[in-house]
Amino acid sequence: DAGVTQSPTHLIKTRGQHVTLRCSPISGHKSVSWYQQVLGQGPQFIFQYYEKEERGRGNFPDRFSARQFPNYSSELNVNALLLGDSALYLCASSRTGGNTGELFFGEGSRLTVL
């Protein structure tokens, strides 16, 4: 079975632009979470969606938004990009939306903002 897939794998944007990152969870998983990992740091929680509804939101500005589609895939959108948004964006899927248990991470989308 395929794991969590993310696209694009790498992208470069300039300040003020907008970016959309995509994630397909493992088949049968209904929950998708997004994490931001800045170089040298651990991942930081951005959002979780379960059954197309937002279950949790981390401490990120409103420039960050996400949604989940009926097939459980998800998009993360970031508007008005800042240099500090440069990071590895990780998507993780799980079967359930509540207690965390094991998260299955994708390989990430590496965003560079110039």
Add this chain to the structure above:
Amino acid sequence: SQKIEQNSEALNIQEGKTATLTCNYTNYSPAYLQWYRQDPGRGPVFLLLIRENEKEKRKERLKVTFDTTLKQSLFHITASQPADSATYLCALDILSGANNLFFGTGTRLTVIP
């Protein structure tokens, strides 16, 4: 303030020895604690989960302990191999109702042949 600290950014050990990684936290009350492995440029991979009422968990050459009084978890890799070289992340789950794990900054382990 809330903190999750993992011992030293980098740890070098000789092949065959036991690697011990530390995760200390303050101002959290985790119900579960997880350990992940992350290779450069890759996503984290789940290794072990231990609950607050469990003292120890084992999986093959891996062992995790969890002391809620000390607010500390120890992660051991016995008979270490060069293939164990990676960054290891501890993550706290406070059962917020969302898949919101709080990660430490990680310890980069290098096993020297």
